[in-house]
Structure formats: C-alpha cells, structure tokens
Amino acid sequence: MTPAARVAAAIGVIDDCLAGMPVEKALLRWSRGSRYAGSKDRAAVRDHVFDGWRRRRSAAHAGGAQTGRGIMIGLLREDGADLDLVFTGQGHAPAALSSAEEAAPTDPPPAAVAHDLPDWLWQRFEADLGPRAGPAALALRRRAPVYLRVNPRRADAATAIEALAQEGIAAAAHETVEGALRVISGERALSRSRAFTDGPVELQDASSQAAMLRLPLRDGQSVLDYCAGGGGKALALAGRAEVAVTAHDISAARMRDIPARAARAGVRIELAEDPGAARYDHVLVDAPCSGSGTWRRDPDGKWRLTPEALRDLAQLQARLLDEALAHVAPGGSLSYATCSVLHEENDAIVTGFLERHPHWRLCDRMQRWPDEAGDGFFLARFEQG
Structure with a gap:
C-alpha cells in the first residue's frame, strides 16, 4: 500500500x-x-x-x-x-x-475541543486536576510510551537491557521507578523476543510498577489480588518477595492466562474463583474504573464514558472495597488502586471508605498523572488502627 x-x-x-x-x-x-x-x-x-x-x-x-x-x-x-x-x-x-x-x-x-475531551469531561478535568488538567489532557492525545517491568526472578535491569538489544529492541532504565525500562525503539518485536517469552521482562506501565513497589511486602506474607484481571499486578507482587499470592476476579475467564504467565515468570500464583472466608496479610483492590489515566492506549474510553457510567463505576468501586475488607487478616492492610485521574473514583472513594470504616486509617497515597514517565494512576493504602 x-x-x-x-x-x-x-x-x-x-x-x-x-x-x-x-x-x-x-x-x-x-x-x-x-x-x-x-x-x-x-x-x-x-x-x-x-x-x-x-x-x-x-x-x-x-x-x-x-x-x-x-x-x-x-x-x-x-x-x-x-x-x-x-x-x-x-x-x-x-x-x-x-x-x-x-x-x-x-x-x-473551544478548550474542550483543543484538549480532545467531551465538554462535560473537560469540565471535570478542570475541577479535579486544576492546573494539571491541560497537560494531562494533552498527554492523552499522544501515543503512550512503552514500559517493561524487569522480573527480578529472571534478570536484573542491565541484563534485560542487553538481552533486548541483542534482538534489536533498545530500552533504557526509568529515571525514578526501579526495575522499569522504557522501550526506545523496536517495540513491535517485543512479543517475539526471548527477553519476553522467557520471562525476564513483562509489559507493565511505569506508574503501575511504581504503585506496586509502594506496597510493603515481607517473605512469608499472603496477598490477595481481589480484581486480578490478567494478573499483571499479581505477577509484580509475586516477583518482589517470597509471598503467597492469590488472584481473584469476578470473571474467571479474565484470569485464564495467569498460570502461563506465572510459569514464564518463575513465580506461583493461586487462582480463586471465590476466596470464601480466607483472610490475607494484604488485599489489593485494583478496581474497574474509567481508565482516564490510560485513554491514550484506549481512546474509545473517553468518547464512550458518560456521567451516569462514571457514577455507576464509583458505586461499584465503593462496594468492592467494602467486600475486600472481609478478606483482610487481623493486623493486615488494604490497598485501593485505579488507573484514573478523576476525583470521583479516587479521593472521593477513599473519603467514603474512611467514613464507613472509622477504625481504618489512610497510611499512603499516590497520584500520578499521564506524561512521558507513565500513565495516570492512583493508589491508597489503609491500615487498621
């Protein structure tokens, strides 16, 4: 052509x-x-x-x-x-x-047109992001950078960079996120490269990696990824320490690739269609969301989202967080994550959770905005007390 x-x-x-x-x-x-x-x-x-x-x-x-x-x-x-x-x-x-x-x-x-958002969403961006609204919206107009997570069970960053280079893929270490590599060129060859198929690297955005690095893990702990999906975050946690990781998702079909991915990565992840009454040292709720921090990867999302759908998502997020609470062991912790930049899905959910559960406290919070260093991402971690 x-x-x-x-x-x-x-x-x-x-x-x-x-x-x-x-x-x-x-x-x-x-x-x-x-x-x-x-x-x-x-x-x-x-x-x-x-x-x-x-x-x-x-x-x-x-x-x-x-x-x-x-x-x-x-x-x-x-x-x-x-x-x-x-x-x-x-x-x-x-x-x-x-x-x-x-x-x-x-x-x-008009501003909403220049920033490539529906009118109502541009208003939300201005209200929720303040001076960051413009840069974030403009970042979502550009192609997303490709980031890899180095799997410490298979390689270190230098070894992974060299292995990728041998197959024509240029990558460089992220400036602030340990173990994250930005692909500079050759990304279309990634899926066929041995560095990917043999387990030294996994595709994962740098902001998501940064969030998983903030979760305090110790050998011997148990972890539940409550909304695991394809298992990217479960894999990241399993690679960090000798922890027992269990993945759960309301749709078992979404988890079908996890066993093969875990074997490739050299880690073990249990699948649980129903966690039952089991309790864990740490529970992660990576909730379904608007994806507003990742719309450059899925631009359909910003054109299809409606105020009603956003409201429904927030209600689901609050319910999932409450459900997951039942699986936290005494003395354990709970984390809530989205790939959103919208207040309704992030800090508003945190505020509501703390109001419903006053014996819990917020002990960590991270908000990243979409830019060349990674996607938009939110993390809140709660402890009892």
Missing part, C-alpha cells in the same frame, strides 16, 4: 468508529477484508486510526468536518504534512481536496 492508500484506509475505519463501532473491532474488520495489506501496512493504518481517534475533536476542527476524511485532513494538517501529496485522487489515494477543505480554519477551537 502507498502512504496515501493507508490514509484512505484509515478514513474508512474512522468512519466506522464514528458510526459506533469500537476502534479495535473496526480495525479488525478492515484487516480481515484487506488481505493484501502487509504487516507494515496494518501497523501504519492502525497508527493513523489511533492518532485520529485520540485527537478526534481537534483534528475534526482542523479538517473542517466530523468525518473520517475531515479527521485525517485535520490530523495531517496539524502534523505539518503536505496534503496535496496525499489527497490526489489517483489510484487508491483519497480524493483531492475541495476548495473548502483547502482552507485551514482560522477560529481557535
């Missing part, structure tokens, strides 16, 4: 997204119907689509229309591309620009 043909393909995929199709499903449908497209073509179209979907409002403003074509025109215009070399109408290229499309808009976009 030519570069222009890739843009034309992206326009079609974005139109499907605007019609209500999730971006991953729209890309899959295009890929299945475009067997001629090679791996580089599919990667390029995917990049165009995700860039356009992250910047959906500002690109549509710059391109003059809330359509796949308008978004791609605006995206390329904002990025300084020569539109006449892309929109030629020749071969599989998109049609030439009309006179209206050739004229770049002169009026500045």
Whole structure:
C-alpha cells in the first residue's frame, strides 16, 4: 500500500468508529477484508486510526468536518504534512481536496475541543486536576510510551537491557521507578523476543510498577489480588518477595492466562474463583474504573464514558472495597488502586471508605498523572488502627 492508500484506509475505519463501532473491532474488520495489506501496512493504518481517534475533536476542527476524511485532513494538517501529496485522487489515494477543505480554519477551537475531551469531561478535568488538567489532557492525545517491568526472578535491569538489544529492541532504565525500562525503539518485536517469552521482562506501565513497589511486602506474607484481571499486578507482587499470592476476579475467564504467565515468570500464583472466608496479610483492590489515566492506549474510553457510567463505576468501586475488607487478616492492610485521574473514583472513594470504616486509617497515597514517565494512576493504602 502507498502512504496515501493507508490514509484512505484509515478514513474508512474512522468512519466506522464514528458510526459506533469500537476502534479495535473496526480495525479488525478492515484487516480481515484487506488481505493484501502487509504487516507494515496494518501497523501504519492502525497508527493513523489511533492518532485520529485520540485527537478526534481537534483534528475534526482542523479538517473542517466530523468525518473520517475531515479527521485525517485535520490530523495531517496539524502534523505539518503536505496534503496535496496525499489527497490526489489517483489510484487508491483519497480524493483531492475541495476548495473548502483547502482552507485551514482560522477560529481557535473551544478548550474542550483543543484538549480532545467531551465538554462535560473537560469540565471535570478542570475541577479535579486544576492546573494539571491541560497537560494531562494533552498527554492523552499522544501515543503512550512503552514500559517493561524487569522480573527480578529472571534478570536484573542491565541484563534485560542487553538481552533486548541483542534482538534489536533498545530500552533504557526509568529515571525514578526501579526495575522499569522504557522501550526506545523496536517495540513491535517485543512479543517475539526471548527477553519476553522467557520471562525476564513483562509489559507493565511505569506508574503501575511504581504503585506496586509502594506496597510493603515481607517473605512469608499472603496477598490477595481481589480484581486480578490478567494478573499483571499479581505477577509484580509475586516477583518482589517470597509471598503467597492469590488472584481473584469476578470473571474467571479474565484470569485464564495467569498460570502461563506465572510459569514464564518463575513465580506461583493461586487462582480463586471465590476466596470464601480466607483472610490475607494484604488485599489489593485494583478496581474497574474509567481508565482516564490510560485513554491514550484506549481512546474509545473517553468518547464512550458518560456521567451516569462514571457514577455507576464509583458505586461499584465503593462496594468492592467494602467486600475486600472481609478478606483482610487481623493486623493486615488494604490497598485501593485505579488507573484514573478523576476525583470521583479516587479521593472521593477513599473519603467514603474512611467514613464507613472509622477504625481504618489512610497510611499512603499516590497520584500520578499521564506524561512521558507513565500513565495516570492512583493508589491508597489503609491500615487498621
């Protein structure tokens, strides 16, 4: 495919997204119907689509229309591309620009449009994040950095960096998060690299790693990951100390890859569809959330979230925290985590928990914002007393 043909393909995929199709499903449908497209073509179209979907409002403003074509025109215009070399109408290229499309808009976009958020969410960002609202929203318009977690059971950071380099993947140590590596180049080769398949490294954002490093673990303790999902945080905790880690999720299907991942990492994780009456030294509630700190990875999230859905999430988060409390052993601790930057899902949940359970106290809190050092992430840890 030519570069222009890739843009034309992206326009079609974005139109499907605007019609209500999730971006991953729209890309899959295009890929299945475009067997001629090679791996580089599919990667390029995917990049165009995700860039356009992250910047959906500002690109549509710059391109003059809330359509796949308008978004791609605006995206390329904002990025300084020569539109006449892309929109030629020749071969599989998109049609030439009309006179209206050739004229770049002169009026500045409203703040919510410039920051690529729905109006109501931009208002929440301003209220909840204050002066950090703008930088955080703009960070969510960009591609997310790729971070790896070094598995201390298999390698140290220097060894992992060297192993990755031998397979054409350049990585460097994070400035502040021990054991976190930022992938500088070659990320598309990660899933096939021995450094990944043999267990020395796992994909995990640096902010998530930083949160797991704050949990005080001692050999011999028991840990319950109450909303384990795919088990990334359970793996991080199991790799830190000789602790007995149990993973639980309301959907057992989400945990199906944990045994293989644990074996690869050289750790043991028990799966519990129902923890029953078991109690643990530490319980982690990595609650379902809006994902507002990770929307650059899943831009569908910010366009699909509604105030009602956010309210429902907050109610679920409070309930899960209360449920998990029953599994904390005497003298144990409880942690609450989200990949959100919104007050309603973070500090408001903490305040409500402490009001309902006055014999517990907040002993640690971490809030990270999306930037080049990692995603947005929140952690609160509670102790009895």
